[in-house]
Amino acid sequence: MELLRDRSAEFDEAGVQRFGVSRDSPWTHISWMQALDLNFPLLSDWNADAIHALGITKEFRGFKEVAERTAFLVDRGGVVRGAWRYDDAELPDFDALLEAAKAL
Numbered sequence: 001m002e003l004l005r006d007r008s009a010e011f012d013e014a015g016v017q018r019f020g021v022s023r024d025s026p027w028t029h030i031s032w033m034q035a036l037d038l039n040f041p042l043l044s045d046w047n048a049d050a051i052h053a054l055g056i057t058k059e060f061r062g063f064k065e066v067a068e069r070t071a072f073l074v075d076r077g078g079v080v081r082g083a084w085r086y087d088d089a090e091l092p093d094f095d096a097l098l099e100a101a102k103a104l
Helices: 002-006 008-013 026-036 049-054 094-103
Strands: 020-022 042-044 057-060 063-067 070-074 080-085
Touching: 002 008, 008 094, 026 042, 049 063, 070 094, 080 094
Parallel strands: 020 042
Antiparallel strands: 057 063, 070 080
16 A cells, blocks of 8 residues: 555556555544544445455455455546556555556
């Protein structure tokens, strides 16, 4: 999240609006936003509606319905134009995401 925050100027320049989404509660997101000084919103998928709709659920350490680490590029009309999945310990390739956004 910090890398996304730190590269915010590049994403702004490309016209990309950033969001973080997780199954965590909205209250947890407030804590994360404050602790990491994030400059983009975190959205709660508390009921797992989004991860089911996007097909990115998995089981992790005995917990069911955990979201796979995924980055989505969604156009202004709400159409998903790209999806990148990452291993739990892997960081998103922000250069690839920026290139894809600029190509829209």
